Amino acid sequence: MYVQRDSQAKIVCVSREPTSMCDEFMAADDSELLFFLSDGKAxxxxxxxxxxxxxxxxxxxxxxxxxxxxxxxxxxxxxxxxxxxxxxxxxxxxxxxxxxxxxxxxxxx
Structure with missing residues (x-):
């Protein structure tokens, strides 16, 4: 997965493919990515x-x-x-x- 971060380094966008905005690779099971995808659930x-x-x-x-x-x-x-x-x-x-x-x-x- 590829992510885009805001100025506070928080994930704001995720893409399956690299894009001009989502260029940082992150493993699909990364806890930070899972937290983002869970809409901030605990x-x-x-x-x-x-x-x-x-x-x-x-x-x-x-x-x-x-x-x-x-x-x-x-x-x-x-x-x-x-x-x-x-x-x-x-x-x-x-x-x-x-x-x-x-x-x-x-x-x-």
Missing amino acids: QADVSQFQASDLAFVRVLEDVLDLLMDKGVISFMDLPDAARNKIMERQSLRRRYNDVNLVGDDDDLI
Whole structure:
């Protein structure tokens, strides 16, 4: 995302593409950008939405595992990018769980 700032360095405009007015690149998950896009709602609201996204990702992982276990889909049926992300996520979960960084609840990762 590309942003335009006012004289107080606050974001006043956002664009998906660079323009003459919006020329500063900002990551889409930047907290300042998320705050601007949330119309100034409290950061707690944005954080709650992000936490919901993370929990939903875990649900999708579980659904994928279930579908593969039941033979509805095959891991190899998935696009390369999806397979890579799944394997990366599984590797991260194993690594964190092996060193017990998250305690007994692996739903956190």
